[in-house]
Structure formats: C-alpha cells, structure tokens
Amino acid sequence: MSLRVDTENLPVLKNDLIIRAARGEETERAPVWVMRQAGRYLPEFLEVRKHHSFFECCKTPEIACELTLQPIRRFKGLLDAAIIFCDILVVPEAMGMTIEMNPAPSLPNPIRTPEDLERLPERIDVNKKLGYVFEAVNLTRHKLNGEVPLIGFCGAPWTLMAYMVEGGGSKTYQKAKEWLYRWPEASRTLLTRVADVCVDLLVGQVLAGAQVSCRISFCDGQAKLKKSLKKQLLQVFDSWASELPPALYQEMALPPCQYIAKQVRAKLQALGHPGVPMTLFAKGANASLDVLASEAGYDVLGLDSSITPAQARKLVGHKVALQGNADPMLLYGGQDAIKAEVKKMCDGFLAGGGGWIANLGHGVTPQVQVDDFRCFLESVHKYSRRNPEKAEVQVSNEKL
Numbered sequence: 595m596s597l598r599v600d601t602e603n604l605p606v607l608k609n610d611l612i613i614r615a616a617r618g619e620e621t622e623r624a625p626v627w628v629m630r631q632a633g634r635y636l637p638e639f640l641e642v643r644k645h646h647s648f649f650e651c652c653k654t655p656e657i658a659c660e661l662t663l664q665p666i667r668r669f670k671g672l673l674d675a676a677i678i679f680c681d682i683l684v685v686p687e688a689m690g691m692t693i694e695m696n697p698a699p700s701l702p703n704p705i706r707t708p709e710d711l712e713r714l715p716e717r718i719d720v721n722k723k724l725g726y727v728f729e730a731v732n733l734t735r736h737k738l739n740g741e742v743p744l745i746g747f748c749g750a751p752w753t754l755m756a757y758m759v760e761g762g763g764s765k766t767y768q769k770a771k772e773w774l775y776r777w778p779e780a781s782r783t784l785l786t787r788v789a790d791v792c793v794d795l796l797v798g799q800v801l802a803g804a805q806v807s808c809r810i811s812f813c814d815g816q817a818k819l820k821k822s823l824k825k826q827l828l829q830v831f832d833s834w835a836s837e838l839p840p841a842l843y844q845e846m847a848l849p850p851c852q853y854i855a856k857q858v859r860a861k862l863q864a865l866g867h868p869g870v871p872m873t874l875f876a877k878g879a880n881a882s883l884d885v886l887a888s889e890a891g892y893d894v895l896g897l898d899s900s901i902t903p904a905q906a907r908k909l910v911g912h913k914v915a916l917q918g919n920a921d922p923m924l925l926y927g928g929q930d931a932i933k934a935e936v937k938k939m940c941d942g943f944l945a946g947g948g949g950w951i952a953n954l955g956h957g958v959t960p961q962v963q964v965d966d967f968r969c970f971l972e973s974v975h976k977y978s979r980r981n982p983e984k985a986e987v988q989v990s991n992e993k994l
C-alpha cells in the first residue's frame with residue numbers, strides 16, 4: 595500500500611525557537627504552545643465537528659490538517675508549534691480495540707485478564723493501520739509553509755494500558771493498578787506490545803514530516819535519507835503517571851517510555867536521520883523528576899502545575915529542558931490574573947536558566963474563551979524575554 599506522502603519539497607522552517615529551547619538553549623523569548631490547542635474551545639473546530647465524527651476527523655488527512663492549522667491561523671504569530679490533530683487512543687484502536695467517543699473515550703471491550711492479551715496482535719503493520727496519521731503529518735507540513743514546527747505524538751504505554759484495561763477514563767484506576775500489582779509479567783507484556791506500536795507511530799511521523807531531500811519509500815519500509823534537518827519534535831503523553839506511587843511508576847511505567855525513546859532514536863539513526871528532540875510529559879510524576887532527567891532519555895520534561903519552576907529546575911539540574919506549567923484553570927480567572935500569573939511563571943523559569951517551553955500544566959479545556967487563551971499567549975510573549983532589565987538599564991542610562 596502506498597501512502598500519500600510527499601517528502602520531496604517540504605517548506606523550509608522559519609521559526610525554530612522551540613527546537614532550540616528543547617535542545618537546552620536559553621532562547622531570546624520562551625516558545626509557547628498549548629496542549630490540546632486544537633479542539634473544543636475553538637468555534638471553528640466545533641463547526642467542523644458538527645459534520646464529522648471524531649475518528650473521521652483523525653482519519654481524514656485533509657480534516658486533521660485543517661484542525662491542526664486552525665489555532666495557528668487564529669493566533670497568527672503567537673504560537674511557536676503546531677501539534678498534529680489526532681488522539682492517543684488511535685494506538686489501541688490500531689491494535690483492534692473499539693473506541694467510542696461520546697464525548698469522553700469509552701472502550702466497550704476492555705482487556706480484563708491476561709487471557710485477553712491473546713486478542714491483541716503482537717505486531718501490527720503501522721503503515722496500514724496508522725498510515726492516515728503519516729499522511730496528515732505530511733500534508734500539514736506542506737500546508738504549514740514552514741511557519742512553525744509540527745509536533746508528532748503518542749500516548750505513553752501506561753496511560754494507554756489504563757484506558758485499555760479500565761475501558762475508559764477512571765477516578766481510581768483500580769483495574770489498571772490491579773493488573774500492575776497482581777500480574778506484573780502480563781502487564782509488562784501488554785506495556786511492551788503497546789510500546790512497539792508507539793515506536794513505529796513516532797518514527798513514521800518523523801519520516802512523514804522529514805525535511806527537504808529526504809527520500810522515503812513507505813511501501814517497502816526502506817528509507818533512504820540523503821539529508822535531513824532536526825526540525826521536528828515528538829511528545830509522549832503519560833497523562834496518568836501521577837496515579838502511580840513513585841516506586842511503582844519507576845518500576846512499571848517509566849521503562850516502556852525509556853524503551854520508546856531508545857528505539858525511536860535507534861531506528862531513526864539506522865535510517866541516517868539525525869534524530870529529533872523528544873518530550874516526556876509524565877503528568878505529576880514530580881517525585882521522579884530527578885530520575886526522569888537522568889534516566890528517561892528525553893530532551894524535555896513536561897510539568898503539570900503542582901510544582902514550582904524553581905523546584906523543578908532544582909530537581910533536574912541542566913540535564914533537560916522543561917515545559918509547562920500554568921494551571922489550565924487560570925484561563926478562567928480573567929485577564930488580570932492571567933497576566934499576573936504568567937509573569938510569575940516566566941520569572942520563575944527564567945531565573946532557573948536552561949531551555950524552557952511555555953505551556954499549560956495540562957490541556958486547555960472546552961469552556962475557555964478564545965480571548966483569554968490569546969491573553970495567555972500574549973503574556974508569554976511579553977514576560978518571557980530574557981534580559982528585559984538590560985534594555986531598561988540601557989534606556990535609563992540614555993535618560994541620564
């Protein structure tokens with residue numbers, strides 16, 4: 595099967611702020627994007643959703659591309675990255691599970707016991723099952739016209755396992771945790787099986803968005819890369835990391851994330867690709883931040899709002915860049931509060947030094963007003979400039 599992917603004439607990237615910050619550089623201003631920036635708070639998204647089901651949006655490259663571009667268009671010049679419109683649950687779906695969105699995800703046939711693992715394939719043909727993601731990435735890279743980099747993503751194995759076992763979201767994660775405690779070996783099998791699909795999904799996204807002069811044949815899996823630039827990013831979302839006690843998180847949830855980082859880098863290297871920066875958003879896994887910084891194998895660690903910038907930087911040192919971490923509910927607090935809190939966040943991260951990507955501590959929620967979202971972005975632009983004092987000193991010197 596051949597995919598509709600053209601990697602020959604991709605536009606040259608014009609804004610690499612986020613790539614530089616992800617590599618640990620102290621950028622002139624913090625790059626900013628927002629988790630779930632394409633979605634239900636945008637009237638233009640709701641308009642599209644009136645006519646198409648959720649998975650139709652994910653699986654139709656033209657629609658996924660349009661939804662990805664909506665926030666970039668509306669907040670022109672304010673967002674420093676796009677994130678491909680998709681969902682973490684496309685992985686269990688590709689593994690044969692039924693997913694319904696009504697509107698929260700629901701999986702009517704969850705994996706309840708280790709015997710149920712037999713229902714899951716050991717390997718899947720990722721081009722066949724998830725080729726629509728690669729087509730959407732490729733189309734979006736063309737349509738973005740190099741304005742900002744495109745973030746590819748997947749869910750982390752523990753978070754996906756939680757959905758697959760619970761059959762949807764959960765308050766207690768009782769069933770998924772029961773698996774980890776009662777059937778650790780079967781849990782590892784499940785986590786590894788999911789991780790293998792995640793690796794292929796991430797690698798495929800990088801290859802589909804590869805820069806000018808990359809020659810890729812998706813049909814036979816051979817990729818001959820003449821030349822490539824490190825101008826993309828990947829993020830792994832471990833949204834339910836904080837549900838596990840730190841020791842259990844490190845024993846069960848972290849290893850598959852390490853595996854993903856290692857495998858993605860190895861596979862890209864084997865294809866002659868220079869690799870891309872990778873972010874791990876292990877939401878709320880603050881007690882493991884020091885371990886994540888030294889051992890996880892990611893360039894950037896995403897933070898939720900339950901830690902201060904100073905505390906986080908102290909724990910990770912300068913081994914990694916940081917991303918985050920304003921409270922998503924701040925966007926309901928009015929624009930004075932948004933400005934004041936964003937200023938505090940910026941002061942905190944700038945004081946700690948190192949690479950920093952501004953974001954919320956979790957996704958933007960549906961009732962947020964578009965103008966308040968814009969105020970958040972504008973405030974980051976205003977308050978995250980490095981050395982504004984210097985400019986002020988220069989001005990006051992001139993006055994003298």
Ligand SMILES: Cc1c2[nH]c(c1CCC(=O)O)Cc1[nH]c(c(CCC(=O)O)c1C)Cc1[nH]c(c(CCC(=O)O)c1C)Cc1[nH]c(c(CCC(=O)O)c1C)C2
Binds near residue numbers: 648681698699
């Ligand atoms: C817009 C949307 C998405 N997923 C869902 C929706 C709403 C569905 C609708 O249109 O009604 C269902 C959809 N899918 C999911 C949820 C969360 C529900 C729950 O709490 O269990 C919903 C409502 C599961 C999901 N999906 C995702 C996560 C990880 C991030 C996080 O923690 O928020 C998780 C946990 C990732 C995700 N999901 C989505 C993106 C798109 C790109 C962007 O960020 O702009 C991304 C990155 C898109």
